[in-house]
Amino acid sequence: MAQKKNTKSKASNAKKAVKKAQPKAAKTTAETAKQAVSNTQKRVQEQPLKMETTMAQTTKQFEEFLKGSNTASRESYEAFVKSGTIFAKGFEEIVRASMQLAQDSAQKQTQYMKEVLGVKTLNEFTETQNKIAQANFDDFMSNATKISEMSVKLLTEASEPINEQVAKTSQSMAA
Template identity: 35%
Template structure:
């Protein structure tokens, strides 16, 4: 059996105290080191996320600008097309009016009822044929103007969908 003396008890207590203080100090140092690592990782992640958000905002802003430009381009094409269509309708109307006046004059100078009927039939047939031809031409021009005006918007819709899909896929 070992006998404890006040001196040996003091030595053991001092050693235990030193060991305990060493363990506490090591624990504190480990905690500080772990906290610093966690803070560093959190800071890096925050900076990375912020950069991604800013990039996404810039992409969205660029996409919005391109969409507005496409809308302006589409509107310009539609306005020019409407102007062309109006010009065609006015020209056709003028042609019909001219033909009607010419036929009216011919009817007034007709020498017989048979000639009046022939002039009237000829006028109606040619007017109907001209109307059908002009309606077909106006329809084709309308379809072309519509397709041309929608082309920039269609392109932007596709590009916008691709832009918006990127963050979801990443």
């Protein structure tokens, strides 16, 4: 029986402790709930501002990307125009040189024809013909080398603006 009384006493003490702690627990719970509501409201109010900031940053980055793309496109176009101009001028020089070579060749052929017509023997004809053939071959090789060198120089110079732009664009994309 002493044990029953002791148990009742402990239960009574526990009841008193619970009654005493209830207002404090209720107050703590209410404060926690109030704080949670306040935090939630604050986050809900901050969300549109965060979205607006994010959208503004994204828009700014996109505008910068477009500006960079437009600049790169314009610069590429300018490089192609410059390259085309260099090529046109160089090609004009090659055509002019080719025409001059053809004119020089025609004059030489006229001179060679006079030499052939001036020969008196078969030996002279053969010697003159060999000399003409050798001169024509030498002229052909010299002229072909000249035109080839002009062409290589032209292509190298015409490709420089494009190569520079490609390198510049590659560097800006890597950055």
